[in-house]
Amino acid sequence: MNEWSNAKLCDVANLVLGGFLFASPWIFGFATGAPWTNAMICGVIIAVLSIAALAMFAIWEEWLNLIVGLWLIASPWVLGFAGTVAALNVHLAVGFLVAVLAAIELWFMYQHPPRQTVSH
Helix, strand or coil: CCHHHHHHHHHHHHHHHHHHHHHHHHHHCCCCCHHHHHHHHHHHHHHHHHHHHHHCCCHHHHHHHHHHHHHHHHHHHHCCCCCCHHHHHHHHHHHHHHHHHHHHHHHHHHHCCCCCCCCC
16 A cells, blocks of 8 residues: 555544544433533544545644644543543544544655655
8 A cells, every 4th residue: 555545544534533523422422511512523623624635635634633633632621521431432532543543644744755846
């Protein structure tokens, strides 16, 4: 597999994770409020960034996915719903996976930057 297909696989995985996060309040019965709203908003952001990355790759999309992933990890404590087991576990798991996938894509880009052609 070449790096382009690896990046696309990461973006497709992020799209699935964003959809799962968006649906998780219904699947796991989150209480309304911070966990519900955070899951919905972050799920939409991850999905939109993934669709944008699939349409045309840009490095900034991966940085934003990394930030959203890290936010998902911190948000149960920042927003005060760390005591809710289902919401905590979903936010931690999805946040970790999104952050790792973004870090992998960033690592690929900085280890093997795309070739630039120079016309004379």
